[in-house]
Amino acid sequence: MARHSREEAAASRDRVLRIASRSIRARGIGGTAIPAVMRDAGLTHGSFYAHFDSKDALVSEACAHAFLRSAAVQEATAAGSRKGEALAAIVRRYLTEAHRDEPETGCPAPALMTEMVRQPAAVRRAYTKGIEDLLARFERLSPGRARELSPALLAGISGAIALSRAVDDPALSARILRDTLAFWTRVLARKEGKR
Amino acid sequence: MARHSREEAAASRDRVLRIASRSIRARGIGGTAIPAVMRDAGLTHGSFYAHFDSKDALVSEACAHAFLRSAAVQEATAAGSRKGEALAAIVRRYLTEAHRDEPETGCPAPALMTEMVRQPAAVRRAYTKGIEDLLARFERLSPGRARELSPALLAGISGAIALSRAVDDPALSARILRDTLAFWTRVLARKEGKR
């Protein structure tokens, strides 16, 4: 009911941000309501504006946060794979049923793809920054000179995750993941072979 | 204010459906409001339920309608291209800035991708049917035996359109379209070469 200490307040803010970051991936931006986020954080809705200027400000930060977490996972995957196969390892981990079924901890790129067009400038900026970083990582890890391949790869795997979630037939959903993984694995192996 | 004739009523229903079909692609499903659709159709909100059982029923029909219109465009493109190059022609037409900038008349696959997970059964069914038909068309038009390539292709081009719309940097948006088109054109040409 009353005020918290600096650290407690910072922890509250962090909790709200983390919950929002998961919520926008699981329920979308439009489906993320401030009252629900605050309730999940163990607070009442009114205190929201003590921490953030607006919903847009929260969503911008939450979006950036989601990309950061996702980036950490990818870097860890890259670090745990053999030289030149890092990108293939990332793709292999990306196109799984686990990733499909857990959007709230997954990559924000496919989760927010279609909603972004209609978001205010600050939110789109955060998303674009995340996409730029993703592409830069792909280019850095590309075997051979496959720079122009990165956008097609990102579009391909994020599109596959989004589609596999959208479709209501489990067999079709699995096929989308499986065939897309097989395709890109072959493409990346060929690039690797070529040096 | 009063009743219309059978034909006029059917025309009203059709108008509502067509407007909804455009609206879900441009504004999303959550962003499509019945009052707005009815206003655009020149009616008041209350008469909506004389034509449709619920918003979900409207969205289901609108989704199916959007896939049908999009299919007609693709079939026309295929018919106007040389044998074996139909798929490449479809992709070339798909990955354009015009398609990116006109979602309301474009393919519903990228427009609704991320919202579908959270839709009721009937709506997801309509979307899945549309995706199945799309994949079947791609397989039918595939040069050589590129059947397992279709899901990766659909994910790749719909993901590219969605990403190119999401991003706020025009240069990046254009690059996503250009590089993805170049990549798939090369892939399809190789398959064609192989017979």
Added chain:
DNA sequence: ACCGTTATATGACGCTCATCAGATAAACCG
């Protein structure tokens, strides 16, 4: 000519949302 049907319109219901105003009380700071 009539009457049941129905495509519209008006208006209301209950809900949820983003945002803000005011009060409270604990934390911070001198």
Added chain:
DNA sequence: CGGTTTATCTGATGAGCGTCATATAACGGT
């Protein structure tokens, strides 16, 4: 210790939503 700051709560505002109840009046069939 005293005064100020501020994290939180309660509650309100106004808007928009999907849905439905009711009324109207023209249509369609008899």
